[in-house]
Amino acid sequence: MAIIGIISGIIYLIIFAALGSWLAGRKGYSSGSWAFLCFLTGPIGLIALAGAPCQYTSSSLNEIIKKLDAKSSEGSSGSKPVTPMSSVRLSGKTWTCKKCQEENSATANSCKSCGEYR
Numbered sequence: 430m431a432i433i434g435i436i437s438g439i440i441y442l443i444i445f446a447a448l449g450s451w452l453a454g455r456k457g458y459s460s461g462s463w464a465f466l467c468f469l470t471g472p473i474g475l476i477a478l479a480g481a482p483c484q485y486t487s488s489s490l491n492e493i494i495k496k497l498d499a500k501s502s503e504g505s506s507g508s509k510p511v512t513p514m515s516s517v518r519l520s521g522k523t524w525t526c527k528k529c530q531e532e533n534s535a536t537a538n539s540c541k542s543c544g545e546y547r
Contacts, residue, residue, distance in 0.1 A: 442468050449475050457484030 449467025450460040458481070467474035523532045524547065526540040533539075539546045 442471055445471050445475055449478055452478050456481060 446464040446468035450464035452475070453463035454460045456478070458478070463474070463478055467478070470477075522535050524535060524537075525532055526543065526545050528545040529540060529543045531540055531542040533541055
């Protein structure tokens with residue numbers, strides 16, 4: 430009976446390692462390291478990984494936007510026109526707060542003066 434408990438415990442930890450590896454890959458972290466950590470710690474490692482921020486930088490997001498712009502400029506077969514992603518982005522490197530009219534950097538999500546969100 431004790432063997433069944435040990436085997437089920439190991440299967441339980443392998444499942445957490447697989448989930449940790451998958452989630453780490455999706456967030457931009459090392460899959461192998463997080464799989465090992467989740468195997469050792471079980472749900473605690475998985476919860477820590479779930480709370481960790483994504484490692485993707487704005488430069489990688491800009492590369493994705495450029496690729497989407499290139500695809501949209503090739504033309505589309507549908508009747509609805511495609512808006513390039515670059516027109517959705519902010520022009521220049523700043524944005525103006527609607528509340529206090531303060532200039533903020535393009536990467537800021539809130540105003541540095543009043544704290545108002547975009």
